Amino acid sequence: MCIRDRYILNMVIPETCLNVADNAGAYEVKCIKVLDTKQYKAATVGDIIVVVIKRINTLKKKFKVGMLRLGLVVRTRALYHRSHGITLRFADNAVIIINRKKAPMSKRLKGPILFELCVKYRFI
Numbered sequence: 001m002c003i004r005d006r007y008i009l010n011m012v013i014p015e016t017c018l019n020v021a022d023n024a025g026a027y028e029v030k031c032i033k034v035l036d037t038k039q040y041k042a043a044t045v046g047d048i049i050v051v052v053i054k055r056i057n058t059l060k061k062k063f064k065v066g067m068l069r070l071g072l073v074v075r076t077r078a079l080y081h082r083s084h085g086i087t088l089r090f091a092d093n094a095v096i097i098i099n100r101k102k103a104p105m106s107k108r109l110k111g112p113i114l115f116e117l118c119v120k121y122r123f124i
Contacts, residue, residue: 011042011043011044011076011078012031012034012042012043012044012047012049012073012076012078012093013031013034013041013042013043014031014032014033014034014041015030015031016030016031016093017029017030017031017054017093018030018031018051018071018073018092018093018094018095019092019093019094019095020094020095020096020097021074021075021094021095021096021109021110021111021113022096022097022104022105022106022108022109022110023106023107023108023110024060024062024063024096024097024104024105024106025056025057025060025061025062025063025106026053026054026055026056026057026063026069026097027055027056027057028053028054028055029051029052029053029054029069029071029095029097030051030052030054031043031049031050031051031071032049032050032051032052032068033049033050034047034049035047035048035049035050035070036048043073043076044073044076044078044080045073045074045075045076045080045114045116045117046072046073046114046116046117046120046121047072047073048070048071048072048073048098048102049070049071049072049073049095050068050069050070050071051068051069051070051071051095051097052066052067052068052069053065053066053067053069062105063097069097069098069105070097070098070099070100070102071095071096071097071098072095072096072098072102072104072117072121073093073094073095074094074095074096074109074111074113074114074117075090075092075093075094075111075112076090076093077089077090077091077092077093080114082116088114090112094111096109102121102123103123104123
């Protein structure tokens with residue numbers, strides 16, 4: 001989450017700051033728009049969002065602050081219910097940076113990734 005935020009949002013809505021769960025070169029992003037909208041404009045695990053880069057690794061020159069990219073939500077603080085009754089909750093909201101072909105822009109992912117995402121998106 002953003003260091004400046006004093007509270008943690010449970011849902012990923014526009015203006016939510018998220019951690020980046022890959023080694024592409026960005027540390028922190030902010031959600032601009034939820035692309036796979038349902039009735040309400042909040043993203044859950046597996047949704048694609050438009051993000052703006054807020055904080056970067058200065059050693060990697062792949063991104064600049066203020067660039068717009070697509071992101072795939074891999075962890076949320078909101079409860080995630082599996083079909084057999086297990087409920088999961090993560091400690092942070094996290095996203096991986098993807099390109100227009102829905103392939104990740106990095107080679108390595110950090111932190112836990114849900115099995116359902118590995119089945120839905122074969123690149124993980």
